[in-house]
Amino acid sequence: MALNHEHFVKPTDPILIKIAAPIPVDQIASLKTNKIVDQILNIAYGEQTDRLKPVLVGVAAPQLGISKRIILVDVGADGHGNVSNLQVFINPEITWQSDETEEWYEGCFSTDRVCGIVDRPKSIRISAYDQAGKPVEGDNSGYVARIFQHEIDHLDGKEFVAHITDYNKLHWVEEDQFPQYRDQEAWRNWPVKCSSEKWNLTKGI
Numbered sequence: 001m002a003l004n005h006e007h008f009v010k011p012t013d014p015i016l017i018k019i020a021a022p023i024p025v026d027q028i029a030s031l032k033t034n035k036i037v038d039q040i041l042n043i044a045y046g047e048q049t050d051r052l053k054p055v056l057v058g059v060a061a062p063q064l065g066i067s068k069r070i071i072l073v074d075v076g077a078d079g080h081g082n083v084s085n086l087q088v089f090i091n092p093e094i095t096w097q098s099d100e101t102e103e104w105y106e107g108c109f110s111t112d113r114v115c116g117i118v119d120r121p122k123s124i125r126i127s128a129y130d131q132a133g134k135p136v137e138g139d140n141s142g143y144v145a146r147i148f149q150h151e152i153d154h155l156d157g158k159e160f161v162a163h164i165t166d167y168n169k170l171h172w173v174e175e176d177q178f179p180q181y182r183d184q185e186a187w188r189n190w191p192v193k194c195s196s197e198k199w200n201l202t203k204g205i
Contacts, residue, residue, distance in 0.1 A: 007043045008109045009065045012204035016110055017157040020060075020067045022091045029133035036066060037088055037131050044072050044086060056109075058147040060154030063110050071151040079104065079143035079182075089136070092128035092152055097121035104146055105187035106160045107173065112202050114194050115178075117169040117187060118160050120149050161199060170194045 009015055027033055043064060046055045057077040061070040069091045076084030100122045107115035123141040126148055130136050140148055150160055164170050171190040173181045181187050194202075 008063050011110055011112050011202050013065070015062050015065060015067055016154070016159065018062065018067055019157050020062050020069045020155040022069045025091075025129070025133065028090050028129050029131070033090075034131065036061070036068060037070060037090075040064060040066070040070060040072060041086075041088070058151045059109075060151045062154050062157075069155045071148075071155065073144065073147050073151060075140070075144050077143055077147060079146075088131045089126065089128040089148075090131070092126055092148070092155070094124050094149070094152060095127045095137075096125040098123040098141075102142075104143065105182065106146070106150060107178065107181075108150070108160060110154070111159060111161060113172050113174060114161065114199060114202055115171045115173045115181065115187065115190075116161060116164050116194070117171075118146075118163045120146055120163070124148060167196055168193060170199065172198065 023033055040059065040061060044056055044059055056072075057074040059072050061068045071089050071092055072086050073089060074084065074086045098121045101119050102122045103117050103119045105115055106118045122145065123139065124145045125137065125139050127135070127137045153160065153162075161170065170193060171181070171187065172192045172194040173190070181190060
């Protein structure tokens with residue numbers, strides 16, 4: 001079942017450029033916080049009952065109009081459409097990142113049809129809390145590390161486009177073109193560019 005885009009704020013919503021509020025540690029396991037997390041999880045799984053098949057690889061609470069430092073990351077995603085293990089991370093922080101970087105494509109429900117090639121650290125270490133309020137820490141690399149960085153950027157009011165200085169690496173991808181863009185790695189030489197003017201129009205600037 002497809003994801004309902006109506007749950008996401010529009011690309012022009014100012015919450016997307018606002019720094020999200022941390023959740024006090026003593027409130028992480030509270031009923032109020034758990035209701036917020038459950039709301040985000042329900043959106044992430046769409047109308048599916050199979051919790052092994054999320055319909056997205058990551059999401060940050062601000063994308064759904066909730067200015068809290070909560071993200072979901074599928075730690076089993078591979079960048080080729082395979083998903084398996086969506087987990088909750090509250091107040092996540094990157095405590096270490098590698099000097100080695102790599103380029104890969106990124107897209108986002110909060111940037112409409114705009115995708116692009118972003119250079120990011122290849123490996124990172126994450127510190128956060130789970131839904132029960134238990135501290136968690138882990139090393140991640142490759143595509144999963146990229147998802148973490150992308151979603152934490154959202155908590156800091158930043159979108160992936162901010163990392164792109166060469167507009168030849170910023171692309172316009174129609175929804176029905178995305179499987180080709182992703183699976184055949186056509187993103188490496190995508191012919192349809194998104195100019196700075198078109199990006200500004202998307203953001204309502």
